[in-house]
Amino acid sequence: MKQIAIVSGKGGTGKTTLSSSLGSLLKSTILADCDVDASNLNLMFKTQINERYEYFGGKKAVIDQDKCDKCGICKDVCRFEAINFENNVYKIDPYACEGCKACVISCPTNAIKLVESLSGEYFYSTSENKEIAHANLNPGEETSGGLVAEVRKLAIEKGKQLKKDVILIDGSPGIGCPATSSIAATYFVIIVTEPTSSGLHDLKRIIETVRHFKRDFAVVINKYDINEEISGKIEKFCQSENIEILGKIPFDETVEKSILEMNPVVNYKNSKAAKAIIKIYEKLKEKIL
Numbered sequence: 001m002k003q004i005a006i007v008s009g010k011g012g013t014g015k016t017t018l019s020s021s022l023g024s025l026l027k028s029t030i031l032a033d034c035d036v037d038a039s040n041l042n043l044m045f046k047t048q049i050n051e052r053y054e055y056f057g058g059k060k061a062v063i064d065q066d067k068c069d070k071c072g073i074c075k076d077v078c079r080f081e082a083i084n085f086e087n088n089v090y091k092i093d094p095y096a097c098e099g100c101k102a103c104v105i106s107c108p109t110n111a112i113k114l115v116e117s118l119s120g121e122y123f124y125s126t127s128e129n130k131e132i133a134h135a136n137l138n139p140g141e142e143t144s145g146g147l148v149a150e151v152r153k154l155a156i157e158k159g160k161q162l163k164k165d166v167i168l169i170d171g172s173p174g175i176g177c178p179a180t181s182s183i184a185a186t187y188f189v190i191i192v193t194e195p196t197s198s199g200l201h202d203l204k205r206i207i208e209t210v211r212h213f214k215r216d217f218a219v220v221i222n223k224y225d226i227n228e229e230i231s232g233k234i235e236k237f238c239q240s241e242n243i244e245i246l247g248k249i250p251f252d253e254t255v256e257k258s259i260l261e262m263n264p265v266v267n268y269k270n271s272k273a274a275k276a277i278i279k280i281y282e283k284l285k286e287k288i289l
C-alpha cells in the first residue's frame with residue numbers, strides 16, 4: 001500500500017477539492033482525512049460511521065477540593081493562567097491547562113493531580129464504494145499530531161484488511177505537528193498552492209518541511225488563473241528548484257457548486273476543474289501504480 005499525502009502551506013487552498021476528486025478517481029483507495037481541525041472528506045462521500053474511538057491527547061490538572069488549603073501557590077506558579085480563584089475556591093480551566101505539572105509539584109498538600117483528557121474522537125466510516133478514516137478534535141483542543149497518527153494507523157489497518165493499493169491522505173494544513181504527522185513516511189506528497197499574495201511564501205515553507213522528511217513530491221497550482229503573475233512566479237520558482245508541477249487547476253464556479261452539493265468536483269465531467277484534475281490523476285497514476 002502506497003501512502004499519498006495532499007498538503008498545503010496554509011488552509012483554504014483547495015486541498016480537499018483535490019483529495020476528494022483523486023479519492024473518487026483512484027478506485028482501490030482508502031482515504032485518511034488528517035485535517036482533524038476541519039474534517040469534511042466524509043461528507044463529500046456521504047459515508048456512515050461504522051466504528052468510533054475516543055482519543056486522549058494529553059493530561060490536565062484537577063484539584064481535590066477536600067485536600068486544598070487555599071494557599072494560592074498553584075495560581076502563582078501556573079504560567080498559562082489556567083488557575084482561577086472564584087467563590088473562595090481554586091479552579092482549573094481545562095481549556096487553558098497545558099498539563100505542565102508545575103502546580104502538581106508545587107502544591108504543599110498534594111491536592112492536584114493530572115488526569116487523562118478526552119481531546120477528540122476518530123472514526124472509520126464507509127459508503128457503498130468508499131472507506132474513510134477521519135476524526136473530530138474537541139473544541140478548544142490544540143490541533144494534535146497524535147490524533148493525525150491515530151487516523152493514519154486506522155486507515156493502514158483497514159486498508160490492509162481490504163487489500164487496498166493506496167492510502168490517500170488529506171493532510172493537515174501548515175507546517176506544524178499535525179502537518180508533519182500527515183507527511184512522515186508517505187510514498188509521495190502533493191503540495192497544493194494558490195497564487196495569492198502569501199502563496200509563494202507558504203509554498204516555500206511547506207516545501208522545506210517535505211524536504212526535511214526526504215519525501216518525493218510535486219506541486220499543484222489551484223485557481224492558477226486568478227493571478228497569472230503570481231502563478232508565473234510560482235512556476236519559475238519550481239523550475240529553478242527542479243520541482244515538478246503536477247498540474248494547474250483553473251478557477252471554476254463548479255467547485256463551489258460541488259462543495260454545496262457535497263459531491264467531488266471531478267464528477268462534474270464537463271467542468272474545467274474536473275478536466276484539469278483528471279490530467280493530474282493520469283500523471284499521478286504513472287508515478288504510483
Ligand code: SF4
Pocket residue numbers: 063067068069070071072073074075090106107108109110111112
Ligand atoms: S497549591 Fe494546593 S493547596 Fe494551595 S491552593 Fe493550590 S491546590 Fe490548594
Ligand code: SF4
Pocket residue numbers: 060061077078079080081082083092096097098099100101102103104
Ligand atoms: S498543569 Fe501546568 S498549565 Fe495546568 S494548571 Fe497546572 S501549572 Fe497550570
